[in-house]
Amino acid sequence: MAQIILHKADTRGGANHGWLKSFHTFSFSSYYNPERIQFGALRVLNDDQVDGGMGFGDHPHDNMEIISIALEGSLQHEDSMGNVAVIEPGEIQVMSAGTGLYHKEFNKQADKPVKFLQIWVFPNERNVQPRYDQQKYDLDSHRNELVQILSPDRADAGVWIHQNAWFHLARFDQEKELRHSLHMPGNGIYIFVLKGEVSVAGQELSERDGLGIWDTDTISIKAKPGAELLLMEVPMQV
Structure with missing residues (x-):
């Protein structure tokens, strides 16, 4: 029988640093909830807003797959591998931190906030060579269907990660109504609603609600007009 965990938007941890407003689905920084450490290999799901011209200075990462998805505005990225890039809506960025790297992120625009998701996934291989990738995707040309933006296959659609x-x-x-079959036994799915209303496994979800489901082969998603969602399939054992 399928197992389900529901995280309503207003139960997330939060931080307001003035220039940064962040909501944490899972324990992060000063927010700690022993019942919300991770969902399988999905370790961090942060919903961030950064004021104009502000951002995160140089800081290190290692042995983590770090994914950023821009929602509004322009996010500038610079790292110790020499990459300089701007991430905008319709783009996904991934860093395999591996043996270690430094990077910084800041709002490219001075007069409006940037909103983005930062997601951390535990890798299935440690101490790999650090790498960076960034790809575009097109939801408007593929409305009412699931558009793949990330996988473990470097020849497949979207970016790839070590997991x-x-x-x-x-x-x-x-x-x-869509049905989605999981790619691998032992994986689970975490759905995060970006906008609107959807129903998954009999659960009604609204904006910024999250739902995890595992011990199943397929899921059914019923979406209302105006809905947007992110579906993340990850191994449940890490």
Whole structure:
């Protein structure tokens, strides 16, 4: 029988640093909840807003797959590998931190906030060579369907990471029911609602709600017009 965990938007941890407003689905920084450490290999799901011209200075990472998805505005990235890039809506960025790197992120625009998701996934291989990638995706040309933006296959659609994980985004302009089959036994799915209303496994979800489901082979998603969601399939054992 499928197992389900529901995280309503207003139960997330939060931090307001003035220039940074962040909501944490899982324990992060000063927010600690022993019942919300991770969902399988999914360790961090932060919903961030950074004021114009502000950002995070140089800081280190290692042995983590770090994914950023821009929602609004422009996020500038610089790292110790020499990459300089701007991430905008319709783009996903990934860093395999591996043996270690430094990077910084800041709002490229001075007069408006940038909003983005930062996601950490435990890798299935440690101490790899650090790497960076960034890809575009197009939801408007593929409305009412799941668009793959990440996988473990470097020849597949979207970016790739060192983990048997698959991410999809979807944007709906009509009422729609989708069925999604998991790629691997032992994986689970975490759904994060970006906008609107969806129903998954009999649970009604609204904006910024999250739902994890595992011990199942397929899931059914019912979306209302105007809904947007992020679907993350990850191994449950790490």
